[in-house]
Amino acid sequence: MRHLLSTKDLSRDEAINLLDIAEDMADVAQREVKKLPTLRGKTVVNLFFEDSTRTRISFEAAAKRLSADVINFSAKGSSVSKGESLKDTAQTLAAIGADGVVIRHPASGGPAVLAASGWIDAGIINAGDGTHEHPTQALLDAFTIRRRIHGQASRSRGLDGVTVTIVGDVLHSRVARSNLWLLTTLGAEVTFVAPPTLLPSNTALWPARFSFDLDDAIDAGPDVVMMLRIQTERMSAAFFPSSREYSRVWGLDDARFGRLGPASIVMHPGPMNRGLEISSAAADSANSTVLEQVTNGVSVRMAALYLLLSGDRKESKNVD
Numbered sequence: 001m002r003h004l005l006s007t008k009d010l011s012r013d014e015a016i017n018l019l020d021i022a023e024d025m026a027d028v029a030q031r032e033v034k035k036l037p038t039l040r041g042k043t044v045v046n047l048f049f050e051d052s053t054r055t056r057i058s059f060e061a062a063a064k065r066l067s068a069d070v071i072n073f074s075a076k077g078s079s080v081s082k083g084e085s086l087k088d089t090a091q092t093l094a095a096i097g098a099d100g101v102v103i104r105h106p107a108s109g110g111p112a113v114l115a116a117s118g119w120i121d122a123g124i125i126n127a128g129d130g131t132h133e134h135p136t137q138a139l140l141d142a143f144t145i146r147r148r149i150h151g152q153a154s155r156s157r158g159l160d161g162v163t164v165t166i167v168g169d170v171l172h173s174r175v176a177r178s179n180l181w182l183l184t185t186l187g188a189e190v191t192f193v194a195p196p197t198l199l200p201s202n203t204a205l206w207p208a209r210f211s212f213d214l215d216d217a218i219d220a221g222p223d224v225v226m227m228l229r230i231q232t233e234r235m236s237a238a239f240f241p242s243s244r245e246y247s248r249v250w251g252l253d254d255a256r257f258g259r260l261g262p263a264s265i266v267m268h269p270g271p272m273n274r275g276l277e278i279s280s281a282a283a284d285s286a287n288s289t290v291l292e293q294v295t296n297g298v299s300v301r302m303a304a305l306y307l308l309l310s311g312d313r314k315e316s317k318n319v320d
C-alpha cells in the first residue's frame with residue numbers, strides 16, 4: 001500500500017488484512033515492552049492544518065511504538081500562518097527526509113493533492129480532509145465493532161449482516177462517509193438517520209438506507225448506533241436552529257438509550273457534545289465503545305503505518 005486516502009480504495013481483502021494486522025499490533029500493546037523495531041530509522045510527520053486530540057496523539061503513539069521518529073507539525077504557530085503554501089510546506093518536509101506524512105486538512109481532497117503532487121516522495125495518510133473522508137477513524141470503528149461482535153474469533157472476518165445506524169450531522173461528517181464505504185465493503189448494512197438539512201444532496205448512489213425517524217431506527221434494534229458530532233463550526237443557523245430541539249428529535253438521550261438492547265453497541269468518534277447528540281448515560285455506559293475506539297485507534301494506525309512504510313517504497317503497490 002503506497003497511500004491511505006479513502007476507504008473507497010480498499011478491497012474487502014485489503015481491509016480485513018489491515019484489521020488483522022491491527023489485531024497483531026494490539027497483542028503487542030499487551031506486552032510489558034510495547035515497542036517494535038519495525039520502523040526504526042523512518043520519519044513520520046504529523047501535518048495538522050486542523051485541530052485534533054485523538055487522531056494526532058494516536059498517530060504519534062502508533063509511530064513511536066513502531067520505533068519511528070515523529071515530528072508534530074501544527075499549522076498554528078508554523079509558517080503556514082504567514083501564508084506558506086502546501087507545496088512549500090511539503091517540499092520542506094521532503095528536505096528533512098520525511099518517509100510518511102499523516103495529514104489533516106480543511107480542504108476535501110487536500111491529502112490526495114499531496115499524494116499526487118510529486119512535491120514529496122512519502123507515504124500519505126489522510127487523517128481527515130474537510131467533509132470528505134477520515135479513513136483511519138472508519139478502520140478503528142470497524143475494528144471495534146468486529147471485536148465486540150466476534151470477540152476472540154475476529155481475525156479474517158468481515159462484518160456480514162451487522163446492522164449499523166449512523167445518526168446526526170451526515171452532511172459535514174467525513175467519519176460518516178469513510179464508514180459508509182468501509183462498513184459496506186465488509187458486508188454491514190448501514191442506515192443513516194438525520195434531519196433533512198443535515199443530509200448531503202448526492203446520496204442517490206450511496207449503498208445505504210435513510211430514515212428521518214430516530215425512534216423507529218432505535219426500535220428496529222440495530223447492532224450498532226453510531227452518533228455523529230454536530231459540527232457547528234462548519235454550519236450556519238439555517239442548518240441548526242436550536243440545541244434543545246436537536247437533542248429532543250435527533251439525540252441519543254436517556255430514554256432512547258434505555259430502549260436499546262443490552263448487546264447494542266453505542267459509538268461516537270469524538271469529540272462528543274454531551275447532552276446534545278448523546279447523553280452522558282449513553283456515552284459512559286457498558287454499551288459505549290467511545291474509549292475502546294481510542295485505544296483501538298493506536299493499533300489500527302500502527303497497522304496502517306506498517307503497511308505504508310515497512311517495505312521498499314519503490315516496490316510497493318500503488319492503491320491510491
Ligand code: CP
Pocket residue numbers: 051052053054055056128134137269270271
Ligand atoms: N475522531 C477524531 O478525529 O477526533 P479528533 O478530532 O480529536 O482527532
